[in-house]
Amino acid sequence: MRHDEYLSRSKTTFEGKLGGDEPFYDSDEPVSFEIETDDEADDEDVVEKPTKKSRRPKRIRNRFRKALTRYAVQEHVELNKYVNEPTRVRVKCTAGCPLLLFASFDSRTNDFVVKNYNPVHKCNGTTKNKLVNSLYISERYRDKIISEPGIRIFELQNLIRKELEVYIGRTVARKARSIVLQQIMGDNVEEFKRILDYRDELLRTNSGSTCVVRLSEETFEGGFKRFQSFYICFDAMKKAFKAGCRRAIRLDGCFLKGVSKGQMLVARWFVNILRHDLELGDGTGLTTLSDMQKGLDIANKDLLPNAEQRMCARHVIANFSKKWTGIAIRNCFWRCAKSTYEQEFQKNLDHMEKLGDGINGDLWYYNIDRWSKVYFKYLSCCDSVDNNMAESFNSWILGPRHKTIITMLEEIRVKIRRRVGQLREFSET
Template sequence: MTVMIVVAIIVSQMKSLETMHLENQVKWYALIQWQPYQYFCCGMIFQNVQECRDALAKYAIMKGLQIHYIKNDQVRVRAECMEKCPWKFLASKNSHNNDFVVKTYVPNHKGYRKNTNPMATSKSLSKLLKDRLLTTPFIKYRDLKNLCKTELKLKISLTQARNIRKNVVADLLGSYTEEYKRLHDYVQEINSRNPGTTCVVKASKVEGGDINHFRCFYVCFVACKKGWTEGCRNIICLDGCFLKGVCKGQLLCAVGRDGNNQMFPIAWEVASVENKENWGWFLNLLKYDLTIGDGAELTIISDMQKGLDSAINEHLPEVEHRMCARHVYAAWAKKWKGEERKIAFWKCARSTFENDLKSQLREMNLLGNGILEDFMQYNVESFSKAYFRTTPKCDYVDNNMAETFNGWILDARCKPIISMLEDIRVQVMRRLYAKRKFCTTWICVVGPRPMQKLERNKELSFKWQMVWNGDEGYEVSNVYDQDNRHIVNLKSSSCTCREWELTGIPCQHAVCVLHSEGLEPENFVAHWYIESTYLKANQFMIQPVRGKILWAETGKEEIAPPAHRKLPGRPKVRRKKDKNEIQKAGKLSRKGRIMTCKICKQPGHNIRRCPQKMNMVLLLSPFYNKVLS
């Protein structure tokens, strides 16, 4: 008898545990993110009445049901279909644990989908589209209406679209503010998980205020720091791009070149505004991390960034500062347009020695009166290969590496600050590992991209012939033009065209000599392009970082988003066009056109301001005749 009682107690406890497990499963099911065409079930539990209403509204929008509330208060929610079909829903409050439980649910529905829905309010639609509008919080109302029409098959009004965007922006501002508050915790987590990393955040208070506003955030991971120092050339590309989220700002980056002539991220900074002070802070920290001193052995390539030139002159006075030739051409071509002038510009930029540059300048001078004077107004030494140093072994005249990095992180730039920084960190972490695996696919010790350049020089080498003096000098002349001659020295790895010294890859003249001597040009490529050097740059890995719930709290003063800067005047809707910019569509503007009067045939005025017309009007007026009499 006693054994039977014990067995009955155990069975009852097992049933209660099984019931509790099923109840937790149903409750968990109600808390997951709803997907299209989900359904309810009897016994489903919601935490509160608002969660029940949101789930019901999402279900009605996704299914296209014309649902309306029969009862809707803090104790019960009863809904039926407006098409008089059997569909019913009832959820009420449980008196024991204050949960909302689905008591009645009839899923049978008879009706047709319509393009309007009473459940599709601006509040419910903003919750439904929040994740979709995260990257484009300031979407145009027209595009938002089209999005609801194509994705949800709903027709919304302009007021609804305005309210939806307003609610989404308000929710995003709340998440942005929370992420700025945890910046100190994020810095501590980065530094603790990646020892040797430089991660700094700077904030300050506005004069007369108590709020600690965000100023700058800088990070340079130890893996990127050591990788650039041991396996990359002494050349850095600097650039800045705009953030596209709710809180505006700038992202400044420093990018190097690896052994395959691809980008190697070094460091990046989030700044509230791009100016000399923030660029100076960025360069000062970068100078400390990479131990580059005054920049005597360093080369920097940049665009025409605000305050960057003066910051470089102050913090890196001995650096070789190259300007992006593509941006120089964009400014120069506003006045001098045409395909021939474009070709002449790039020939000057890609000339590797001074005599070739002078020859190209003489040809350019024939393409327009004053064209050479305007070209020389720009600092030719900063974007022409003829004046580049040969130590970096890089002859690129553009800043494509930094711009590639900006495009690479385009999706991350739309997110809040910590989410953005985490996305960039994960992308760089994956890239370092992927590039280390990519090295195993090389067919020779030289990287694929440098090898393409060497193969091109091999094809061009057949146009040259070599004469040896018996010592160290090789005279290489063109087959079709004997006056075009260069001297190659294999011991010093040099050629009078300077291309071999600039790139570290044998030029077409050097390849001609190497083939004549029975040598392999691959063995004379600089060590920067070799597999062993490439592996040195990618041998260090970024260590994983824990989630927000595991971060330790520093207890430091919370940081607020950057202070809003109201610019003077009315906000510009359209881009301000340059006066010399070509108009692609529409009517040609009459601005700058010299008017000619139809009465007196004189330029400078039209018929309205013609002096002869004014005299005729005075003579015919009664007041003027009365005065004369």
């Protein structure tokens, strides 16, 4: 029998047995050098459950491939990974470059062993790399995309170009972001299902605390109720407020930035629970400071009728500037807001009158005794005219606000606990 006839018979014998319906090719034949595309990389996650015998070689092979990808990105070279078998990996550089690497699974050591390696490079560095595909980007920049799910495609491209010095197309960047967001959305649904478990765990580990989860009265398909709101007040915070904190409470709301769309907003039910937790009674000796939310204003009047209610001067000037603009008007407004006695306030008000006809009439519309320091009560020992502390807190928790519901609540809890501990240590120094 001739040698070529023997090879053709061997090829027919092994066809359909080593790779499903794929024929078997000898490792030195050109048809065996098939480049792994971006679509094929995505298909690696969608595989059938391997048998116990083949699970370890495939897992080690994938780790080996990831190591090659990291090397290619770090050295700015474009490597071509030729797929032969689940137990073998061959890598070549671009045409004309002698770099070569061949590794295969060794059953004796249960590891991937490099059998042939030529590390010499004769090619120039490149800013394009096929190995930097959507799957690689989604794994490397997962935390970044989770913290900023609304990141623009060109911003992600610029970030990768700056850090990796590699150019990627818009389609690859968009696909990578979609992979991460789809994974987050799955976690988001599951976390909403566990919100009551999270409440129970908080109450178990923080005795004396108050945690309320508000659900819809309507029951939807599957017997589930829709999540509406969440309230938490830790026992340590209650005791600290009652023991020595100034009787001043700042109330504000903010929007959630991630997949958990909605608002962190103070509402009537929130104020009612807070009143019982902190034993505020009818609000005597208490000061509340918020922006110009009408619903919150009504809730405070009904639940805390004797509390001093202030409005944030920054929100007042923002609305006032829609009609009256200019630096002189703005500076005069802040002098009125920070006046500490009536003669000074009247002097600044007279100066304001000269800046426009009817300007003082529009200013009095905003109830001056709620945003000017001259009319503030002194029982709370707080002379703040703005709500910057609450606004700063909203910015401080900007990162967690992008996360899913339980992850967000837990990260905010940890940040606050650490901050309290740091301030306690600082006060003792």
